[in-house]
Amino acid sequence: MAHTASLPPTILVIVGAAGDLTRRKLIPALYNLHLDRQLPDRFAIIGVARRPLEDDAFRQSLREGVASFSRRGIADEAVWRTFAEGVSYLSEDVLSPASGLALSSRLAAIEKDWGVRANRIHYLAVPPQMMEPSAAMLQRLGVCRDCAHDRLVVEKPFGRDLESARALNRFLGELFVESQIYRIDHYLGKETVQNILAFRFANSLFEPIWNRRYIDQVQITVAETVGVEERGDYYDRAGALRDMVQNHLLQLLCLVAMEPPISFDADDIRNKKVDVLRAIRPFHPDAIHRVAVRGQYRRGTVLGRDVRGYREEAKVAPDSTTETFAAFTFHIDNWRWQGVPFYLRTGKRLPAKVSEINVLFHEPPHQFFPSAAVESWQPNRIVIRIQPEEGIGTRIQVKQPGTRMLLGTAEMRFRYHEAFRTPAPEAYETLLLDVIRGDATLFMRSDQIECAWQVVTPILEAWDSVPAAGFSEYAAGTWGPESADLMVARQRHSWLQPSVAPE
The missing domain is CATH 3.30.360.10 (Dihydrodipicolinate Reductase; domain 2)
Structure with a gap:
């Protein structure tokens, strides 16, 4: 999808991809990185959310988001087509015990096509009450266990008070090592x-x-x-x-x-x-x-x-x-x-x-x-x-x-x-x-x-x-x-x- 040979192959999984954060912030940012040739040569985006949605409909929604919210405005047709080739969507309910199997298969298929174990970034763009079940799904599937290659991005708010923040830290700390967890504050x-x-x-x-x-x-x-x-x-x-x-x-x-x-x-x-x-x-x-x-x-x-x-x-x-x-x-x-x-x-x-x-x-x-x-x-x-x-x-x-x-x-x-x-x-x-x-x-x-x-x-x-x-x-x-x-x-x-x- 993009162009930086020095960066390893990377798959970005956005859990909660049907929400505003993905459309208003994440995809416009990634598209701008694509325009600036700063993404890895092999880069894929998998959107995961409960809402049933076809790949083309998902891509069209994202393109409208780029047109409305990117600092560069409406996406060029040819450039967008190249970017969107690596974008796909899966309908998953993280609260279901059977959730995530399609995601695991999709990750394996992309890596088999690339012929390499990619870096996997799992971005939890979900409400606070969905962070724990989303993280638990990823750990249950074993798709985020490699400390050297797998990362978890957690959006704010991180807890409502000291007690809840400690509880969330303990929960994530039992599933992942600290070096894998990226708690994001866009202000920084x-x-x-x-x-x-x-x-x-x-x-x-x-x-x-x-x-x-x-x-x-x-x-x-x-x-x-x-x-x-x-x-x-x-x-x-x-x-x-x-x-x-x-x-x-x-x-x-x-x-x-x-x-x-x-x-x-x-x-x-x-x-x-x-x-x-x-x-x-x-x-x-x-x-x-x-x-x-x-x-x-x-x-x-x-x-x-x-x-x-x-x-x-x-x-x-x-x-x-x-x-x-x-x-x-x-x-x-x-x-x-x-x-x-x-x-x-x-x-x-x-x-x-x-x-x-x-x-x-x-x-x-x-x-x-x-x-x-x-x-x-x-x-x-x-x-x-x-x-x-x-x-x-x-x-x-x-x-x-x-x-x-x-x-x-x-x-x-x-x-x-x-x-x-x-x-x-x-x-x-x-x-x-x-x-x-x-x-x-x-x-x-x-x-x-x-x-x-x-x-x-x-x-x-x-x-x-x-x-x-x-x-x-x-x-x-x-x-x-x-x-x-x-x-x-x-x-x-x-x-x-x-x-x-x-x-």
Whole structure:
């Protein structure tokens, strides 16, 4: 199907292939890798789902997904035909004791035709409740037992709390070895997220000042303009803390705060991330209301359009207390970061779709400029923009043009599209290629998952025990409830508004 001779023959099995993830993300990503000639010479895709479907109908659905969701748009007829030659579909019910026999036969037939034992990647694109039966089916069939050649990809959410995450880790650990399991978080595949490592550790300019002596605070904002869309039933059971904070935002925090690894080896990098999670100060139940804020959007206006409140969304309970906004103050108790607050916030129906990290530095120790010169003084800061415009900027103070000494803020900036003039790959393109290569650097390890849940579980327990305590509403189209502003104001700080324009 594609073209990289250095990669071994590979078969990708997508369990749950009839779902949106396959059509919207996985196949568009794989098709783009095909266009870039980055897939193995011998590469096949087997879609597995309960719905009866012929191969041609499956391929047509996937092609429509590429046309709608690929960054490159409608697939070329001839190129698509070449790609689709290796795509097939099987109807299997993983809950049936007889499930998987057709899959086992299909794998054997492909490998017999190729004359080689291929690498097998089994991607569980299934709801959380179907992960265990899907993994058990694969193990029962013996199609994923070769530690050197077989891999299992598990989508988030990985558990609902610490106990369920540990149980899922134990279950998978009894069937597979840890090196086979790739727990995927698509956020880690984004170019700017990966570039945090390069920015910090490949430039001697920044690492010497990346500590509590120079940095005053760190703010991480991941904002969405959308509501729950068609995910009301899932989201009302999850909320912002489970859906975004436990994975995406804590991963960003780890990349900002981690110590330099001794090598680029996957486990060396993941060890340093785990060290950060273990150093996060535990939340005391009596003080959670001061460092953890939740809210839920009501009716309002987003991007000039009137939108309904969360409790009016489809498949959402009319008395729901599920948070659609969450904000936190984290402290990392180690030598580098002692005393530096990390403020994290995320929410739906906010004014702009933006993901941004702001690293704010202390003010100079002595201010000798005339007071009139520094009326608009702002501390130096580094802004790492993840979306919508990927790049890194440094805010500095400069003299404004004129005959008087008057300081103003200027930005030294790096933008991907300006610097390289090459479209960045989508996150799933990067992550799927890493799975094919066997590179686990950007994937979650079992202890990392559990440490992240250990951080947030006390908050979940406090919120679940008193559902209405500290619960605030905010108008759609605003930056969240006032209680989030009060949380940072207690330390004489304020939220920075993202530096990108609204959509």
